Amino acid sequence: MKTTPSYSVKNVSRRQFLKSSSGVALLIGASGLLPHLISCKDSKKVREQLKKHELTAWVQITEDGQITIYNPAAEMGQGSMTALPLVFAEEMDADWSKVNVEFSPQESDIYGSEGWVPGSKLMFTVGSRTTKSYYPVMRKAGAQARYVLLLSVANQWKVPIGELTTMDSYVIHENSDRKISYGDVVPYLTMPGTLPDFNATGLKNPKDFRLIGSNIPRTEIPEKVNGSAQFAIDIRLPDMVYGVLERGELNGAKPSLKNEAEILGMDGVLKVVPFNYAIGIIAITLEGALNAKKSLKIDWSDAQAKGFNSQEIYPTYIKIASDNKKGETVNEIGNVDRAMKTAAKTYEVDFKNDYVYHAQMEPLNAVMQVAEDLKSAEIWVGSQQGPDTKLGIPDLLGIPHEAVKVHLQYLGGGFGRRSMNDFVLECGTLAREMAPLPVKLVWTREDDVTYGAFRPLSLQRLKACIDAEGKLTGFNHCVVGDGGNLVASGARNDHYNIPNQLVEWREASHGIRLKHWRSVGHGPNKFAIESMLDEIAYDQNIDPVELRKTLMAKSPRALATLEKAAEMAEWKVPSPEGRAKGVAFVEHGSLGTGICEISVDHNTGNIKVHRFWIALDAGVVVQPDNVRAQMEGGVIMGISSVLKEQITLVDGKVQQSNYHDYNLLRIQEVPDSVETTIIPSAEHPEGVGETATPMVASAIANAFLKLTGKRLRHLPFSRERVLEALNS
Amino acid sequence: MPTYTLNINNTSYDADVAEGTSLLWVLREHLGLTGTKYSCGIAQCGTCTIHVDDNPVRACILQVENLANGQKIRTIEGLSEKGDHPLQEAWIAAQAPQCGYCQPGQIMQAAALLDKNPTPTREEIKSHMNSILCRCGTYLRVIKAVELASETKSQAT
Numbered sequence: 001m002k003t004t005p006s007y008s009v010k011n012v013s014r015r016q017f018l019k020s021s022s023g024v025a026l027l028i029g030a031s032g033l034l035p036h037l038i039s040c041k042d043s044k045k046v047r048e049q050l051k052k053h054e055l056t057a058w059v060q061i062t063e064d065g066q067i068t069i070y071n072p073a074a075e076m077g078q079g080s081m082t083a084l085p086l087v088f089a090e091e092m093d094a095d096w097s098k099v100n101v102e103f104s105p106q107e108s109d110i111y112g113s114e115g116w117v118p119g120s121k122l123m124f125t126v127g128s129r130t131t132k133s134y135y136p137v138m139r140k141a142g143a144q145a146r147y148v149l150l151l152s153v154a155n156q157w158k159v160p161i162g163e164l165t166t167m168d169s170y171v172i173h174e175n176s177d178r179k180i181s182y183g184d185v186v187p188y189l190t191m192p193g194t195l196p197d198f199n200a201t202g203l204k205n206p207k208d209f210r211l212i213g214s215n216i217p218r219t220e221i222p223e224k225v226n227g228s229a230q231f232a233i234d235i236r237l238p239d240m241v242y243g244v245l246e247r248g249e250l251n252g253a254k255p256s257l258k259n260e261a262e263i264l265g266m267d268g269v270l271k272v273v274p275f276n277y278a279i280g281i282i283a284i285t286l287e288g289a290l291n292a293k294k295s296l297k298i299d300w301s302d303a304q305a306k307g308f309n310s311q312e313i314y315p316t317y318i319k320i321a322s323d324n325k326k327g328e329t330v331n332e333i334g335n336v337d338r339a340m341k342t343a344a345k346t347y348e349v350d351f352k353n354d355y356v357y358h359a360q361m362e363p364l365n366a367v368m369q370v371a372e373d374l375k376s377a378e379i380w381v382g383s384q385q386g387p388d389t390k391l392g393i394p395d396l397l398g399i400p401h402e403a404v405k406v407h408l409q410y411l412g413g414g415f416g417r418r419s420m421n422d423f424v425l426e427c428g429t430l431a432r433e434m435a436p437l438p439v440k441l442v443w444t445r446e447d448d449v450t451y452g453a454f455r456p457l458s459l460q461r462l463k464a465c466i467d468a469e470g471k472l473t474g475f476n477h478c479v480v481g482d483g484g485n486l487v488a489s490g491a492r493n494d495h496y497n498i499p500n501q502l503v504e505w506r507e508a509s510h511g512i513r514l515k516h517w518r519s520v521g522h523g524p525n526k527f528a529i530e531s532m533l534d535e536i537a538y539d540q541n542i543d544p545v546e547l548r549k550t551l552m553a554k555s556p557r558a559l560a561t562l563e564k565a566a567e568m569a570e571w572k573v574p575s576p577e578g579r580a581k582g583v584a585f586v587e588h589g590s591l592g593t594g595i596c597e598i599s600v601d602h603n604t605g606n607i608k609v610h611r612f613w614i615a616l617d618a619g620v621v622v623q624p625d626n627v628r629a630q631m632e633g634g635v636i637m638g639i640s641s642v643l644k645e646q647i648t649l650v651d652g653k654v655q656q657s658n659y660h661d662y663n664l665l666r667i668q669e670v671p672d673s674v675e676t677t678i679i680p681s682a683e684h685p686e687g688v689g690e691t692a693t694p695m696v697a698s699a700i701a702n703a704f705l706k707l708t709g710k711r712l713r714h715l716p717f718s719r720e721r722v723l724e725a726l727n728s
Numbered sequence: 729m730p731t732y733t734l735n736i737n738n739t740s741y742d743a744d745v746a747e748g749t750s751l752l753w754v755l756r757e758h759l760g761l762t763g764t765k766y767s768c769g770i771a772q773c774g775t776c777t778i779h780v781d782d783n784p785v786r787a788c789i790l791q792v793e794n795l796a797n798g799q800k801i802r803t804i805e806g807l808s809e810k811g812d813h814p815l816q817e818a819w820i821a822a823q824a825p826q827c828g829y830c831q832p833g834q835i836m837q838a839a840a841l842l843d844k845n846p847t848p849t850r851e852e853i854k855s856h857m858n859s860i861l862c863r864c865g866t867y868l869r870v871i872k873a874v875e876l877a878s879e880t881k882s883q884a885t
Binding site: 414634659 | 746753757760763772803820823824825826828829830835863867869871
């Protein structure tokens with residue numbers, strides 16, 4: 001049976017857009033590709049040209065002035081669907097009300113931005129890198145689009161290009177008092193052989209920005225409130241069938257299916273597909289597939305994780321931290337050992353954190369259709385993309401990269417989980433079995449939790465020393481845990497002037513699935529660092545803000561966030577009876593200081609966060625209101641994880657399975673306010689998605705120390721742990 | 729396979745599904761009303777909130793045969809014709825959604841509140857909305873949006 005993908009599916013429709021609109025498409029290529037003009041009146045030529053240049057477009061403009069700008073990044077709630085096209089429109093001088101935004105094709109040569117390797121091109125929505133890395137890309141591409149319009153008008157009117165200006169989708173020639181709308185330029189667009197590079201010059205002076213820095217509503221919000229916003233799980237294609245997997249409770253265990261004939265005999269079951277870690281079922285309906293999944297009888301092999309009890313591992317970690325054998329050095333300044341030996345006083349504190357789960361609201365899923373000849377494939381997926389923009393499917397199917405088409409959909413939450421494309425490969429395996437029928441793979445919430453990939457459990461042993469004048473002279477940060485950078489990120493102190501510092505990582509491995517979780521190692525490591533500073537301040541009877549001011553003396557941007565947050569929170573004004581404030585500083589691209597005010601219920605152990613203040617320096621801010629939204633969400637996700645969230649393993653098996661036993665913060669538990677002050681800056685934009693979350697743990701722990709004189713050193717601060725601390 | 733006739737958004741739909749099928753799968757996978765989302769399947773997160781006879785309920789734990797007796801089912805697609813229900817407009821004004829996945833459930837839960845109590849206090853809003861989870865942490869803007877819609881509604885009457 002041959003099926004055609006439905007073109008009602010959004011973001012598949014670029015070709016349709018062109019066909020349905022009269023006029024000309026202006027395709028401006030990046031990465032040295034030349035721009036091309038296409039007359040839409042000649043549909044055959046359109047198809048030819050599109051085939052040739054389908055992947056070179058950042059923008060299209062039609063005679064009615066409608067402008068379509070392509071967003072190269074995943075949209076998972078962080079606002080890329082607005083921020084990146086807005087930067088483009090700013091340089092193009094486009095009338096924003098005429099701009100429509102669509103996802104770009106997943107082709108990193110054309111649509112990538114620089115990754116961690118200089119000169120690389122990457123489509124990867126991770127690490128809060130989107131606005132930071134695409135800012136120069138979108139400015140240049142927008143300026144090039146504007147240049148083509150200017151050049152075309154200059155040729156038509158026979159005036160020097162230097163006499164032309166633009167404003168709100170108009171080209172203006174003041175000397176002759178003429179102006180023409182961008183749409184009206186379309187019939188006589190002329191393409192230069194090459195486009196100016198606009199790397200250093202020719203871009204707008206930031207003081208002339210009309211869009212960047214304004215509160216422009218996000219483009220995709222209307223469809224997110226009327227139910228029409230499309231996530232991958234919403235895709236329905238003709239003749240689509242449904243796939244589910246039963247994975248082992250023990251990561252790495254191999255299945256042996258005992259009742260295949262019974263399963264295949266169930267109503268609507270089409271196929272049983274074995275994986276080396278799971279049994280897959282394909283059925284005509286989702287409910288049919290889920291019923292069959294419940295009926296599976298599987299024997300599972302043992303695996304590395306067997307015998308691992310997460311809550312009993314800490315004594316082993318303490319031993320590893322106490323071992324004389326050093327781990328991998330992450331950062332070293334001066335000589336910490338010598339500083340410790342000559343110190344007036346030393347401190348040593350262990351901090352711990354349990355596993356946490358992403359809990360993105362849309363469970364993992366994907367839809368995929370493999371052609372009958374197995375030589376091409378289409379995928380509909382919510383993914384944070386990856387080094388391979390085709391998400392590993394070309395390798396899986398043994399087909400060329402260009403034969404795989406990825407239709408990126410909105411992500412119902414990412415938080416790092418969707419930068420791992422295990423679920424896409426699962427869908428590919430099922431779709432290959434069912435070719436040419438499209439297959440929708442759905443993970444249940446139970447699958448999503450029990451086969452989760454967690455932020456690792458870890459231990460931070462911090463040692464610090466002060467000299468006779470009370471100056472912090474040494475800081476030693478030893479991280480013990482699985483996953484390298486997953487546990488080590490955020491352990492450096494680049495904004496604290498401490499002459500001797502050492503960060504080292506010591507490995508432990510338990511065969512547990514791990515993944516980046518919003519802010520990665522910054523969560524546990526900032527908790528440890530910022531709590532340690534307050535423990536020293538408490539012992540030395542120094543105000544925690546004053547201590548940090550001294551340390552930030554050589555980092556004026558960090559210091560400005562600290563001073564601003566202290567001002568916002570009226571730090572020096574004592575809190576009402578029963579409440580106290582705590583402070584924490586975080587650098588995660590952007591720099592931010594957060595202050596919270598809490599109270600504690602001594603009977604239940606419940607901590608309530610009443611207010612949260614943040615001062616943030618993120619360089620140039622493209623969308624201020626969206627940055628505030630990221631601070632609000634980051635703080636609330638932070639409070640949720642710090643007070644409530646915990647994955648535990650017994651004998652290698654995850655003990656939680658759904659929201660009834662993996663609790664998230666609910667609306668009755670939110671602070672009364674989260675206030676953000678954005679510090680004006682002309683510096684390059686920095687990411688904001690992961691700066692607020694890692695402030696929360698230590699801000700709460702530090703407020704708790706001030707309020708009760710007791711210490712919280714193990715995440716999460718469950719009611720039991722709070723009561724234990726209060727009674728200690 | 730039995731056929732169930734459902735009254736959804738004042739339209740009659742026939743669904744040929746097995747007895748016991750979750751209303752959520754019927755809405756989403758059989759009828760294409762995908763605005764109602766799946767997230768937990770055990771009535772813990774509220775993402776699949778719809779109205780049955782004007783009451784907010786979780787579609788995931790309802791079985792189709794119990795909804796085929798003329799009950800009035802309303803989903804996000806039926807809340808307004810043009811996405812201009814006061815709550816939807818308030819949601820846009822407050823720029824409430826982030827990833828957006830839980831928001832149809834949030835809005836349907838809020839709509840049921842304002843139908844019965846057009847001017848809720850902040851505490852009443854929080855109490856009523858507590859059954860709907862949001863992982864992005866949009867709760868403060870959800871509260872703001874419900875308050876905005878409540879003001880619009882009370883000014884209009």
